[in-house]
Amino acid sequence: GENVEQHPSTLSVQEGDSAVIKCTYSDSASNYFPWYKQELGKRPQLIIDIRSNVGEKKDQRIAVTLNKTAKHFSLHITETQPEDSAVYFCAAGPWGGAQKLVFGQGTRLTINP
């Protein structure tokens, strides 16, 4: 089955700097890669996703890149702000069908003012 590895587990950056979180996956059949942001005690919120027919996707300060050959994808947050502090989860799964997602271990991002 699919296995998703995420790193780093914790990341601390200065406000205004960029943050990068990386994930690798094992199943070449996976073609859907969402990223979720979870604040303490709250639901995971979808912030961006990418499908395997696209190499990069951007939404304002957030971007995701995908290297399907190497089986890794990354989340990039630019111009970080204190409200970006949260736990971020990557996930991988098939697009369509049951769409069962396998999640990474999570990255606790702290933005220092």
Place this chain on the structure above:
Amino acid sequence: GAVVSQHPSRVICKSGTSVKIECRSLDFQATTMFWYRQFPKQSLMLMATSNEGSKATYEQGVEKDKFLINHASLTLSTLTVTSAHPEDSSFYICSARVYSGGWETQYFGPGTRLLVL
């Protein structure tokens, strides 16, 4: 985005009792919902896939008689933790598969924090 609700948000129960958690899609129909469990500072672990009108599909290691899932309508899935014990204390989150603009994704409910005494 699509709205998924859960009820209750928090429940405390005595060991040996059963607890039912509801997951509702508020503005769309969800033929497929998912139930996850999350321990403190850990990732989301898929417990089962809930399909409307059919039996749920459980992940390896999840006891189907312990965690009963019913998806009787297109907007409601329920998870019942039977004969709950302290080790069942956790954060339970549901999600719903959503089709929008030709894409498919998952939106999560707010979660239910279960504490078994």
